[in-house]
Amino acid sequence: xxxxxxxxxxRRKQAIRFPEEFQVPPDQELEIVDLKKKIxxxxxxxxxxxxxxAGSCNACEWECTALTNPVYDIQRFGMDFVASPRHADLxxxxxxxxxxxxxxxxxxxxxxxxxxxxxxxxDCARDGGIYKGSYAVANGVARVIPVDGCxxxxxxxxxxxxxxxxxxxxxxxxxxxx
Amino acid sequence: xxxxLKKAINIKDHLNEQYIEVARDDxxxxxxxxxxxxxxxxxxxxxxxxxxxxxxxKVHAVFSIPGMDRFFxxxxxxxxxxxxxxxxxLVEGDDLxxxxxxxxxxxxxxxxREIRDMFGLNPQDHxxxxxxxxxxxxxxxxxxxxxxxxxxDSDAKxxxxxxxEKEPYRFMQVEGEGIYEIPxxxxxxxxxxxxxxRFSAVGETIFFLEPRLFYTHKGTxxxxxxxxxxxxxxxxxxxxxxxxxxxxxxxxxxxxRMMGVHLTEKAEAARTLLLEMxxxxxxxxxxxxxxxxxxxxxxxxxxxxxxxxLMQLNQRVTGSRYLRGVNLIGGISKEIFPHSDHIRSTLDIxxxxxxxxxxxxxxxxxxxxxxxxxxxxxxEIARKLGATGVSARASxxxxxxxxxxxxxxxxxxxxxxxxxxxxxxxxxxxVRTADLxxxxxxxRTILDGRYQGxxxxxxxxxxxxxxxxxxxxxxRGSIFYWVMADHAGGVFRVKLRSPSFCNWPVVPFxxxxxxxxxxxxxxxxxxxxxxxxxx
Numbered sequence: 032x033x034x035x036x037x038x039x040x041x042r043r044k045q046a047i048r049f050p051e052e053f054q055v056p057p058d059q060e061l062e063i064v065d066l067k068k069k070i071x072x073x074x075x076x077x078x079x080x081x082x083x084x085a086g087s088c089n090a091c092e093w094e095c096t097a098l099t100n101p102v103y104d105i106q107r108f109g110m111d112f113v114a115s116p117r118h119a120d121l122x123x124x125x126x127x128x129x130x131x132x133x134x135x136x137x138x139x140x141x142x143x144x145x146x147x148x149x150x151x152x153x154d155c156a157r158d159g160g161i162y163k164g165s166y167a168v169a170n171g172v173a174r175v176i177p178v179d180g181c182x183x184x185x186x187x188x189x190x191x192x193x194x195x196x197x198x199x200x201x202x203x204x205x206x207x208x209x
Numbered sequence: 210x211x212x213x214l215k216k217a218i219n220i221k222d223h224l225n226e227q228y229i230e231v232a233r234d235d236x237x238x239x240x241x242x243x244x245x246x247x248x249x250x251x252x253x254x255x256x257x258x259x260x261x262x263x264x265x266x267k268v269h270a271v272f273s274i275p276g277m278d279r280f281f282x283x284x285x286x287x288x289x290x291x292x293x294x295x296x297x298x299l300v301e302g303d304d305l306x307x308x309x310x311x312x313x314x315x316x317x318x319x320x321x322r323e324i325r326d327m328f329g330l331n332p333q334d335h336x337x338x339x340x341x342x343x344x345x346x347x348x349x350x351x352x353x354x355x356x357x358x359x360x361x362d363s364d365a366k367x368x369x370x371x372x373x374e375k376e377p378y379r380f381m382q383v384e385g386e387g388i389y390e391i392p393x394x395x396x397x398x399x400x401x402x403x404x405x406x407r408f409s410a411v412g413e414t415i416f417f418l419e420p421r422l423f424y425t426h427k428g429t430x431x432x433x434x435x436x437x438x439x440x441x442x443x444x445x446x447x448x449x450x451x452x453x454x455x456x457x458x459x460x461x462x463x464x465x466r467m468m469g470v471h472l473t474e475k476a477e478a479a480r481t482l483l484l485e486m487x488x489x490x491x492x493x494x495x496x497x498x499x500x501x502x503x504x505x506x507x508x509x510x511x512x513x514x515x516x517x518x519l520m521q522l523n524q525r526v527t528g529s530r531y532l533r534g535v536n537l538i539g540g541i542s543k544e545i546f547p548h549s550d551h552i553r554s555t556l557d558i559x560x561x562x563x564x565x566x567x568x569x570x571x572x573x574x575x576x577x578x579x580x581x582x583x584x585x586x587x588x589e590i591a592r593k594l595g596a597t598g599v600s601a602r603a604s605x606x607x608x609x610x611x612x613x614x615x616x617x618x619x620x621x622x623x624x625x626x627x628x629x630x631x632x633x634x635x636x637x638x639x640v641r642t643a644d645l646x647x648x649x650x651x652x653r654t655i656l657d658g659r660y661q662g663x664x665x666x667x668x669x670x671x672x673x674x675x676x677x678x679x680x681x682x683x684x685r686g687s688i689f690y691w692v693m694a695d696h697a698g699g700v701f702r703v704k705l706r707s708p709s710f711c712n713w714p715v716v717p718f719x720x721x722x723x724x725x726x727x728x729x730x731x732x733x734x735x736x737x738x739x740x741x742x743x744x
Contacts, residue, residue, distance in 0.1 A: 084403050084425070086427055087450070090453070091450070093494075094530075101510050102513075130368050131424045132403055132425065162428075165427055165428040166431060168428070188530060
């Protein structure tokens with residue numbers, strides 16, 4: 032293992048690059064620093080996200096999973112996905128909310144402790160997307176539980192989700208932990 | 210075979226599909242004959258509400274015989290019992306039923322329950338009277354795929370409340386000393402789709418597992434009917450996220466075959482290329498994900514990085530990480546081949562990294578030991594329940610649509626249907642690695658060629674009441690679409706069958722006798738889509 036580390040140091044092996052088209056311009060980098068402060072201020076250094084699939088096609092889930100890979104590495108912002116709504120500050124809901132998931136989503140919302148935020152992630156979650164008008168969907172998360180923000184895209188790229196989360200936090204001014 | 214054809218009331222040929230309409234009494238015999246004598250595979254089974262055309266419901270069972278590029282579609286007409294024009298709704302006992310195939314052909318069991326839920330056609334003598342697609346709160350006697358059905362406000366309200374139990378669902382119960390139940394889901398701990406699992410365990414060992422799915426049922430088939438054929442492509446792409454391209458390719462193929470449109474060589478090559486690129490990123494992701502099941506974090510992270518590189522390649526080549534927005538009826542919408550060099554160079558990097566990952570995984574005893582002899586799916590169960598794709602091939606069934614029914618470029622390519630005999634988690638991983646190497650070589654072969662023609666061949670008018678199958682081998686297994694046009698060339702019926710619908714029923718058999726902590730591992734080794742199954 033030491034040999035490997037030395038080899039990497041000598042070769043100056045580079046970390047995996049962030050996708051070119053998403054290279055963060057210098058001025059935006061400032062925002063990310065700013066965001067870190069915000070998370071510190073609002074959520075005391077950590078934002079815990081509970082992802083809830085309410086009938087999505089699974090593309091949004093994979094993009095959320097991608098956020099935890101070494102390329103996007105969401106943990107470096109002090110955010111992470113948690114296993115239970117009881118541990119969560121934020122619900123990231125995907126899918127148009129199929130009627131058979133409606134109850135489970137409501138229960139998940141109720142199980143999340145206050146203060147909490149809800150983000151509708153993806154076009155389906157916003158208003159039903161392509162599934163809008165089907166007999167078996169509720170046409171968007173906002174019809175079922177209160178929503179604080181939307182991240183558009185079908186599916187939104189990991190960068191878009193990350194940016195969406197950052198934006199949401201930037202505009203959430205109300206101190207949540209009163 | 211001649212005996213079967215002699216019994217037919219009506220035979221219709223369309224490309225490699227043969228529609229054999231039989232009388233009610235012969236339906237079971239005809240299907241049994243294909244299944245038992247010819248070793249046929251039940252590809253899909255569905256009903257169509259043709260009351261506005263021929264005054265009857267039609268049940269179709271699609272079989273294909275190994276080694277024969279031909280589909281035998283046994284059709285049964287069900288006349289609605291005559292009743293007064295404004296008479297009462299159908300009640301129990303009205304003869305809107307068809308002979309169930311399940312007892313002879315276990316692979317039919319979910320299809321028949323689905324037909325009962327969606328059309329209200331009762332499979333006679335089906336051993337399982339419970340609902341499949343709809344949960345307790347869905348209004349009784351409501352059959353969404355009937356043409357005259359629309360959800361009423363009161364039904365919608367009742368359903369949404371989720372309180373009124375109209376058709377109670379009984380989980381199968383295991384009785385005995387020391388047996389306890391573990392209910393899991395629909396909201397799980399990880400970032401995955403919703404589904405409920407009911408384990409009956411003895412100590413740590415799973416004695417019985419009953420999955421309850423269809424939480425993500427979105428009424429996709431009904432929605433297809435309100436779309437045009439062109440717009441349907443978008444919906445097909447969103448049936449199952451990580452099989453977007455395979456689904457839309459199968460759907461487009463069905464519509465193209467119905468229109469009589471032939472793809473140009475270039476479009477065929479591009480579609481084949483993208484199908485393989487989809488398989489590639491899925492399989493690498495799956496191999497990496499298995500490590501999450503055994504706690505090998507390094508392997509998981511390395512798999513995720515390779516997958517990410519392939520996703521970024523997808524984005525550069527097509528503008529979408531999930532290869533969406535590329536398929537059109539009649540061809541593809543984007544130039545793929547100018548990106549050849551880019552694809553090649555990424556493949557070089559990926560191949561190298563993947564080899565390193567495999568060396569790590571195969572060299573890690575603690576990882577391999579967990580995979581070996583875990584989640585064994587026997588060949589017999591896989592055959593009887595009609596498993597498809599990686600799950601079937603890892604249990605020794607050499608079923609690969611690319612071979613069995615060559616389409617696109619696959620008859621011009623040299624590759625094998627990779628099989629393993631063991632049927633355990635390791636076998637499924639090794640089949641994936643073999644498939645993956647196949648995909649890499651197919652992609653390279655296609656990139657080396659030069660192709661004539663336009664990207665899109667254009668569309669043609671659709672003959673009234675035309676129907677056709679479309680199929681392809683997705684990353685999880687065979688994907689089937691069956692489309693039918695109405696009198697004006699609009700959409701009359703779209704039936705889709707994703708591989709997960711065939712593979713979910715085998716999971717309980719594979720986990721039987723394993724310990725509860727190995728369930729995630731077994732589940733990951735199948736990597737089934739909930740959304741694709743639930744539709």
